[in-house]
Amino acid sequence: MFNFTPQERKAGLFLLGLMLCGIVLSNLIKVNGRVRAVVYPQAQLAKLNLNQVDLRRLQQTRCLPAGLAQQLLSYRDAQHGFTSWEEVRQIKGVGDKRLDKLQGIFLIE
Numbered sequence: 486m487f488n489f490t491p492q493e494r495k496a497g498l499f500l501l502g503l504m505l506c507g508i509v510l511s512n513l514i515k516v517n518g519r520v521r522a523v524v525y526p527q528a529q530l531a532k533l534n535l536n537q538v539d540l541r542r543l544q545q546t547r548c549l550p551a552g553l554a555q556q557l558l559s560y561r562d563a564q565h566g567f568t569s570w571e572e573v574r575q576i577k578g579v580g581d582k583r584l585d586k587l588q589g590i591f592l593i594e
Contacts, residue, residue, distance in 0.1 A: 535573070535591040536566040548586040553578045567593045 489497065533542065535557075543554035556576055560567075567573055570593065574584055 532590060532592040535587075535593050536561060538591065546587075546590055548583055548590070550578075569593065 540554060540558055543549055543557060544551050546554075549557070553576070556578065557573070560572070560576055564572065570584060570588060573579055573587065573593075579587070
């Protein structure tokens with residue numbers, strides 16, 4: 486019924502294998518969160534310097550409300566920059582959980 490050349494068979498097997506890999510990967514993403522992080526990495530791979538970031542970028546982070554972002558900038562400007570994470574921790578509204586999230590996104594230099 487079907488008379489495929491050897492090259493056509495190879496191409497068909499390749500496409501079937503690719504489709505199978507896609508199905509398996511799709512199911513792994515649904516089941517396992519670690520696979521999701523590998524397949525869909527965050528757009529931001531490099532950490533931003535907290536002493537150089539502007540208000541717009543601070544407000545774009547999901548872990549900072551607008552008021553707290555403004556407080557961070559006000560403190561930074563008054564103290565001429567952050568020297569440690571303990572200074573960030575002193576700002577009202579920055580608890581342990583939020584500090585951990587900030588440390589994952591920003592660095593202090």
